[in-house]
Amino acid sequence: DIQMTQSPSSLSASVGDRVTITCRASQGISNSLAWYQQKPGKAPKLLLYAASRLESGVPSRFSGSGSGTDYTLTISSLQPEDFATYYCQQYYSTLSWTFGQGTKVEIK
Amino acid sequence: EVQLVQSGAEVKKPGESLKISCKGSGYSFTSYWIGWVRQMPGKGLEWMGIIYPGDSDTRYSPSFQGQVTISADKSISTAYLQWSSLKASDTAMYYCVRRPGGGFDYWGQGTLVTVSS
Numbered sequence: 568d569i570q571m572t573q574s575p576s577s578l579s580a581s582v583g584d585r586v587t588i589t590c591r592a593s594q595g596i597s598n599s600l601a602w603y604q605q606k607p608g609k610a611p612k613l614l615l616y617a618a619s620r621l622e623s624g625v626p627s628r629f630s631g632s633g634s635g636t637d638y639t640l641t642i643s644s645l646q647p648e649d650f651a652t653y654y655c656q657q658y659y660s661t662l663s664w665t666f667g668q669g670t671k672v673e674i675k
Numbered sequence: 676e677v678q679l680v681q682s683g684a685e686v687k688k689p690g691e692s693l694k695i696s697c698k699g700s701g702y703s704f705t706s707y708w709i710g711w712v713r714q715m716p717g718k719g720l721e722w723m724g725i726i727y728p729g730d731s732d733t734r735y736s737p738s739f740q741g742q743v744t745i746s747a748d749k750s751i752s753t754a755y756l757q758w759s760s761l762k763a764s765d766t767a768m769y770y771c772v773r774r775p776g777g778g779f780d781y782w783g784q785g786t787l788v789t790v791s792s
Contacts, residue, residue, distance in 0.1 A: 601778025
């Protein structure tokens with residue numbers, strides 16, 4: 568199985584801050600990476616796929632980058648509604664996907 | 676509008692069987708993979724397995740192979756996740772998801788399964 572390691576596991580930030588979350592795969596995944604946002608008591612929501620493609624309806628302050636084994640989710644200017652837990656997921660392995668352990672973004 | 680609507684919360688005893696459901700609407704049910712994701716209390720997301728309702732091709736995560744069964748009835752656009760003998764460690768929220776080719780683009784609202792004696 569491909570293992571996904573996210574960092575940090577949590578962070579505190581203020582409204583307006585630029586926030587970066589990193590996801591590292593145990594082997595190259597050729598941009599087969601998605602990012603999700605989950606708010607308490609809610610189902611996760613797809614933000615980006617193919618490492619950098621924004622899902623329809625997702626604000627442009629969210630962006631993704633990376634290649635090979637290392638990927639990044641960036642929120643350019645953190646908004647109050649962005650406080651949540653974020654997960655990366657690889658889908659490179661045919662019909663076998665794994666998630667990162669999550670990064671909780673909290674209010675400073 | 677695409678929707679995945681899951682069955683309601685369940686409270687079961689250890690050793691009991693259970694089948695939960697996920698009904699798709701607003702799209703061609705037989706054309707997309709439908710998967711299941713577990714989230715244990717206070718924990719992260721775990722992919723369990725996936726089925727292609729068009730031909731019932733089913734794949735499981737090694738962690739869940741033999742522990743659960745995934746099925747689908749395309750005549751009623753519904754996918755299922757079932758256990759033959761529940762354990763306390765099966766207590767979790769279970770989400771069904773649709774996979775178009777990249778990430779999981781639609782999620783059900785979740786079904787909370789509580790297993791307690």
